[in-house]
Amino acid sequence: MSEQYTLRVNGADRPVQDAWVGESLLYVLRERLGLLAAKGACEQGECGSCSVLVDGEVVCSCLVLAASAVGQEITTVEGLAEPGAPTDVQQAYVDAGAVQCGFCTPGLIMATHALLERTAAPSELEIREALSGNVCRCTGYGRIIEAVQQVAARRGEAGR
Amino acid sequence: MSVVVADSLEQALDALAAAPHATVLAGGTDVMVELNLGHRRTDAVVAVARVPELCSWTYDARRATVRLGAAVRYAEIHADPLAAWLPALAQAGRTVGSPQIRAAATVGGNLATSSPAGDGITVLAALDATVHLVSSAGRRDVPVGQFTVGPKRNVLAPGELIEAITVPVARGWQGFSKVGVRNAMVIATANACLAVDEPAGSVALALGSVGPVILRCPEAEAIAAAQCDVAARRASPATVAAFAEAAMAAARPIDDHRSTAAYRRHAVRVMAGRLLRRAMPHE
Numbered sequence: 001m002s003e004q005y006t007l008r009v010n011g012a013d014r015p016v017q018d019a020w021v022g023e024s025l026l027y028v029l030r031e032r033l034g035l036l037a038a039k040g041a042c043e044q045g046e047c048g049s050c051s052v053l054v055d056g057e058v059v060c061s062c063l064v065l066a067a068s069a070v071g072q073e074i075t076t077v078e079g080l081a082e083p084g085a086p087t088d089v090q091q092a093y094v095d096a097g098a099v100q101c102g103f104c105t106p107g108l109i110m111a112t113h114a115l116l117e118r119t120a121a122p123s124e125l126e127i128r129e130a131l132s133g134n135v136c137r138c139t140g141y142g143r144i145i146e147a148v149q150q151v152a153a154r155r156g157e158a159g160r
Numbered sequence: 161m162s163v164v165v166a167d168s169l170e171q172a173l174d175a176l177a178a179a180p181h182a183t184v185l186a187g188g189t190d191v192m193v194e195l196n197l198g199h200r201r202t203d204a205v206v207a208v209a210r211v212p213e214l215c216s217w218t219y220d221a222r223r224a225t226v227r228l229g230a231a232v233r234y235a236e237i238h239a240d241p242l243a244a245w246l247p248a249l250a251q252a253g254r255t256v257g258s259p260q261i262r263a264a265a266t267v268g269g270n271l272a273t274s275s276p277a278g279d280g281i282t283v284l285a286a287l288d289a290t291v292h293l294v295s296s297a298g299r300r301d302v303p304v305g306q307f308t309v310g311p312k313r314n315v316l317a318p319g320e321l322i323e324a325i326t327v328p329v330a331r332g333w334q335g336f337s338k339v340g341v342r343n344a345m346v347i348a349t350a351n352a353c354l355a356v357d358e359p360a361g362s363v364a365l366a367l368g369s370v371g372p373v374i375l376r377c378p379e380a381e382a383i384a385a386a387q388c389d390v391a392a393r394r395a396s397p398a399t400v401a402a403f404a405e406a407a408m409a410a411a412r413p414i415d416d417h418r419s420t421a422a423y424r425r426h427a428v429r430v431m432a433g434r435l436l437r438r439a440m441p442h443e
Contacts, residue, residue, distance in 0.1 A: 003162065003163065021163055021202060021203060021204070022195040022200075022202050022205075024192055024195070024196055043193070043196040043197065044193040044196065044197065045192075045193065045257065045258075045260065048258060048260055051260055057235075057263040057264075058260055058263060059260050059263050059264050060189075060264075063261075064188055064264070065185055065195075065205060065207065067165075068163060068185060068188070068207040071165075129344075130259055132344030133257065133258020133260040133344065133345055
């Protein structure tokens with residue numbers, strides 16, 4: 001049976017047509033809407049590379065039934081910033097050398113934004129726990145944690 | 161439309177009555193894995209995660225219970241105020257998946273999946289929680305120990321939903337313990353929950369991932385009730401050892417892709433002993 005519905009993605013209404021009822025949000029974002037930031041790897045919520053925000057909460061888009069997200073605000077990395085004008089989190093990942101192959105990076109960027117919205121100055125343990133659902137096989141996480149700490153520090157200075 | 165995103169309990173029940181074999185979708189963290197991997201096909205879905213009645217909880221001070229709507233998410237359970245009333249469930253909730261999983265996964269969905277390794281179910285079993293079921297035909301209550309009947313099997317009838325779970329507020333020390341290959345995002349090799357009921361002078365112990373369903377340990381519980389000084393939080397080393405042995409004897413584990421039966425028995429003995437010692441720190 002073919003499904004027709006409209007998702008609210010990065011502030012825009014995006015119609016989805018002729019979809020199968022069981023499609024994940026990850027599949028619809030990538031294959032139907034052409035938004036390629038969220039990455040598909042494990043398809044079972046283990047790796048976090050498909051992390052997006054749904055109504056402000058970071059979730060694995062592979063575990064969201066796309067048709068059930070009607071009426072919710074979905075944010076992907078594409079919705080965070082214009083090309084060439086990275087957010088402070090994206091810039092810190094670059095500055096800290098927290099990006100190697102880059103596959104996990106979009107998910108980590110979403111999880112980092114979500115963390116710093118809730119907790120402006122997280123401890124290292126809080127950072128590690130908040131990012132524990134995002135698997136990176138290149139960096140060993142040290143520079144990722146540095147990047148998060150850099151953002152928190154810069155925002156703290158800017159807020160003074 | 162073959163996906164109904166219910167915004168009231170009535171709407172969800174009507175949709176299920178019209179399509180009793182529809183896939184009930186709560187947080188999606190189990191159902192979507194099956195769909196993504198092709199282990200489940202579906203042509204009708206009733207999404208219940210946004211049903212307000214299922215997303216709310218109530219605290220009953222007189223009965224000293226919390227009634228958790230089935231779609232209350234683990235992210236909410238492992239924060240106060242629920243964490244203060246239900247410390248073992250909060251502890252287990254903190255180990256259920258990653259932040260991404262806990263933002264979506266619900267306590268009712270955890271129970272409905274009825275995995276022998278469900279971390280939350282082990283706690284609910286130790287606390288003798290009550291499961292409230294609802295369908296368009298009416299309501300019924302089932303003790304959590306009778307809800308699951310085998311691996312991924314339970315007493316839910318077609319057209320029936322978990323509406324809520326009533327859990328007694330902690331009446332003494334309680335804790336959750338889990339063995340797995342890493343701290344985050346891991347399915348338990350074995351897990352355990354111990355809950356002390358100080359007024360009753362009793363200790364409950366439940367084990368997960370070591371049998372077809374979550375197991376209680378009546379012999380270990382009898383040893384603790386007879387030999388521990390619950391009020392003084394005192395247990396002799398011999399009592400702790402006997403308790404741990406009895407817990408190990410209650411386990412019925414198998415060899416599978418996650419571990420071996422022998423290791424799981426060992427893990428149960430260690431976790432049961434540690435939990436009792438944490439509950440009874442004085443020798």
